[in-house]
Amino acid sequence: MKLSKAMEKQDQGLMKQAGMTGRLDDHLYMYHMPYSYTAEQIRKLRTYLFHMPDKSVPRVIMITSALPGEGKSLIASNLAIAIAKGDDQYVLLVECDLRKPSLHNLFKYPPSKGVSEIIQGTARIEDCLIKTPIDKLTILPSAQEAPANPSELLESKKMSSLIKELSERYSDRFLIIDTSPIQATVDPKIIADQVEAIVMVARYRYTKESDFKMALEGLPKDKIVGTVLNALDELPARKYKYSKYNYHKYY
Numbered sequence: 001m002k003l004s005k006a007m008e009k010q011d012q013g014l015m016k017q018a019g020m021t022g023r024l025d026d027h028l029y030m031y032h033m034p035y036s037y038t039a040e041q042i043r044k045l046r047t048y049l050f051h052m053p054d055k056s057v058p059r060v061i062m063i064t065s066a067l068p069g070e071g072k073s074l075i076a077s078n079l080a081i082a083i084a085k086g087d088d089q090y091v092l093l094v095e096c097d098l099r100k101p102s103l104h105n106l107f108k109y110p111p112s113k114g115v116s117e118i119i120q121g122t123a124r125i126e127d128c129l130i131k132t133p134i135d136k137l138t139i140l141p142s143a144q145e146a147p148a149n150p151s152e153l154l155e156s157k158k159m160s161s162l163i164k165e166l167s168e169r170y171s172d173r174f175l176i177i178d179t180s181p182i183q184a185t186v187d188p189k190i191i192a193d194q195v196e197a198i199v200m201v202a203r204y205r206y207t208k209e210s211d212f213k214m215a216l217e218g219l220p221k222d223k224i225v226g227t228v229l230n231a232l233d234e235l236p237a238r239k240y241k242y243s244k245y246n247y248h249k250y251y
């Protein structure tokens with residue numbers, strides 16, 4: 001009891017130092033419950049990525065999926081923590097979902113400048129990086145304010161250049177890139193060109209085979225290293241912000 005109180009105090013100290021505004025979200029299993037079943041599955045994913053037959057260890061990894069709400073951000077975040085917990089492995093978690101950012105809710109930081117402002121030329125990379133209480137894990141948020149024209153921004157060559165620049169500048173780190181759903185936007189396809197590996201996410205009893213197959217089209221097949229079946233089926237279907245793409249019907 002005494003020990004956990006002391007650890008909590010230490011955690012709070014680290015969060016304050018890192019600019020966090022509250023307790024990290026409970027869904028960050030790798031942080032709160034590193035010995036849980038879910039955390040064990042995330043470690044398995046890390047091990048798999050590090051020991052793929054006939055492939056070198058990918059350093060720039062994108063997490064994507066066909067539909068909204070399949071668990072991309074959660075898996076990207078937990079994977080980033082799992083890698084950062086390894087010996088000498090530094091990680092930059094990059095949020096490339098400009099329309100529906102969620103990492104600030106998981107890691108509890110205030111709205112902060114990031115990818116959007118950098119590619120618009122109003123912020124510098126080094127000024128946008130957010131420290132986390134997890135040693136060796138840094139976050140590049142998506143945007144302080146959601147841009148009016150995210151697709152145009154992302155379609156622009158600037159997004160590709162940014163991923164390239166991040167990967168060159170932080171060549172000692174893993175880059176874990178959280179993206180928006182493939183069926184809603186073209187963003188993941190643009191980002192896919194700049195990454196070394198793509199991890200797909202599908203949600204149990206939620207992702208239809210046809211949606212999944214459609215999502216695979218247009219992605220470079222040789223970069224897809226695997227699919228995480230996010231075995232979560234109790235969540236209620238949620239309405240999604242990208243209404244103009246009209247894919248509530250998939251629910």
Ligand SMILES: Nc1ncnc2c1ncn2[C@@H]1O[C@H](COP(=O)(O)OP(=O)(O)OP(=O)(O)O)[C@@H](O)[C@H]1O
Nearest residue numbers: 027067068069070071072073074075102181230232
């Ligand atoms: N394995 C899981 N266990 C518990 N909750 C989960 C799990 N996977 C996803 N969730 C919950 O489902 C919701 C959607 O997850 P998440 O935001 O990671 O999905 P996403 O694919 O990033 O969504 P979006 O496409 O909207 O960005 C969140 O509330 C998250 O906490």
Ligand SMILES: [Mg+2]
Nearest residue numbers: 072073097102
């Ligand atoms: Mg997400």
